[in-house]
Amino acid sequence: xxxxxxxxxxxxxxxxxxxxxxxxxxxxxxxxxxxxxxxxxxxxxxxxxxxxxxxxxxxxxxxxxxxxxxxxxxxxxxxxxxxxxxxxxxxxxxxxxxxxxxxxxxxxxxxxxxxxxxxxxxxxxxxxxxxxxxxxxxxxxxxxxxxxxxxxxxxxxxxxxxxxxxxxxxxxxxxxxxxxxxxxxxxxxxxxxxxxxxxxxxxxxxxxxxxxxxxxxxxxxxxxxxxxxxxxxxxxxxxxxxxxxxxxxxxxxxxxxxxxxxxxxxxxxxxxxxxxxxxxxxxxxxxxxxxxxxxxxxxxxxxxxxxxxxxxxxxxxxxxxxxxxxxxxxxxxxxxxxxxxxxxxxxxxxxxxxxxxxxxxxx
Numbered sequence: 001x002x003x004x005x006x007x008x009x010x011x012x013x014x015x016x017x018x019x020x021x022x023x024x025x026x027x028x029x030x031x032x033x034x035x036x037x038x039x040x041x042x043x044x045x046x047x048x049x050x051x052x053x054x055x056x057x058x059x060x061x062x063x064x065x066x067x068x069x070x071x072x073x074x075x076x077x078x079x080x081x082x083x084x085x086x087x088x089x090x091x092x093x094x095x096x097x098x099x100x101x102x103x104x105x106x107x108x109x110x111x112x113x114x115x116x117x118x119x120x121x122x123x124x125x126x127x128x129x130x131x132x133x134x135x136x137x138x139x140x141x142x143x144x145x146x147x148x149x150x151x152x153x154x155x156x157x158x159x160x161x162x163x164x165x166x167x168x169x170x171x172x173x174x175x176x177x178x179x180x181x182x183x184x185x186x187x188x189x190x191x192x193x194x195x196x197x198x199x200x201x202x203x204x205x206x207x208x209x210x211x212x213x214x215x216x217x218x219x220x221x222x223x224x225x226x227x228x229x230x231x232x233x234x235x236x237x238x239x240x241x242x243x244x245x246x247x248x249x250x251x252x253x254x255x256x257x258x259x260x261x262x263x264x265x266x267x268x269x270x271x272x273x274x275x276x277x278x279x280x281x282x283x284x285x286x287x288x289x290x291x292x293x294x295x296x297x298x299x300x301x302x303x304x305x306x307x308x309x310x311x312x313x314x315x316x317x318x319x320x321x322x323x324x325x326x327x328x329x330x331x332x333x334x335x336x337x338x339x340x341x342x343x344x345x346x347x348x349x350x351x352x353x354x355x356x357x358x359x360x361x362x363x
Contacts, residue, residue, distance in 0.1 A: 007257050014264040015288070022268070023281065031272070038278035046194050046276070053194070063156035071101050071160070082223070092222045098169075099219035105157060106212040112150050113206035119143055122203050123258070132203060132258075133266040135196045147198050151189055154205055158186040181293055188286045195276050197283070204259060207250045208290075214243040244301065251294035259287055 026032045033041070047053070075097040082088035088096060117123050120143060122132060139147065162182040165175055192201040218239050221232055228235070263284050274280055 004253060007261065011256055011260050011264065014261075014268075015284075018264060018267055018271075019281070019284075022271070026271075032277055035278050035281065039282065042276045042279050050194070056193075059152060060156055060159070063152050064160050067153065067156050067160050071105075074104075075101055087224050088222060089224065096219050096222050098164075099216045102216040103213060103219065106209045106216065109150060109154055109157075109205055110210045110213055112146065113202050113209070116143065116146050116150065116202050117206055119146075120199065120202075122199055123206075132200045132262050133197055133270075134199060137196050139199075147202060150202060150205065151193055151198060155186050155189050158182045158189075162186075177293075181290075184286055184289055188283065188290070191279060191283045191286070195279050195283070197280075200259065200263070204255075204287075204290075207255050207258070208294075211243070211247045211250055214239070214246045218243075244305075247301065248298060252298055255294060256291060260291065263287060 023032070027034055032038060050056075078100065079088065079093055079097050082096075083090055083093065120139070159182075162179050165178055165182070169175070188204070189201050192198055218236070220228070221236055221239075267280065267284065271277060271280075
């Protein structure tokens, strides 16, 4: 814990020193132009050099259509099959459809990202931190193809998810936050792509989306399979415990130490030699915003756990939906809690009842 606090302090201090002292000093000495002037110039040059990225935009649009259709038909046929064969209740259709898709999709992106990390040794502690920020133009062959494939499907899914939240999903108080998160995530991938720093994007996808797999996989508790239902409570407790461990380890420990700290060290060593300084600075700001999301949702998890042990809730709500349901159905919850305590008798038994109703969460 002490080491973690030291790392956080180093990140905060390094961020302040780099962005509030060193970078403004370079601008004042006219080594770099002002941030927005530099950013506009960088973007204009990149657009012209890459023919406005029209091929990449076409590929992204095409992939969004493919993912949208795959999701539609996958959820439609899988869920219909489960309901028709009495493996799933009709009332769980909508929530299960979204969650099972997220489970399958993120499982694929995590496995692909992990495979790339192993091939390129991106998570090898012996490597210099700048290894994560090397120009990916040096990566060729199969590795380059896999990185581009991962980027393409992940950006397309974030854009599709943002559209889904806005126009299809039930709107709640956290929907704007989720939209902002998805847009920022897609924007980060875009920026790292155009300045050829895709390696750091691959590591981010792996660290963040492995948490999504652990979260969404809880939807399987809705399946009406005898063996599953027979051991449902221990399995729910196991999955929830794994989620807590994976979430805190990857989002509050590995993400800041690997992503933020390496970007600070790389920036201090390579800033003077960079061509697109303003874009790199913008990318770092976005990684900080993602970390704020990580901290916010970690706090919500703590609040849910505390409330479970205090109130003995029958269901562990989604930590973004919980407050919404609490305000609108307070009387119902009070009656339900009283009846639940009579039926179950202790907090631990209530703790085992985990509800997997889940809305989109980021990465």
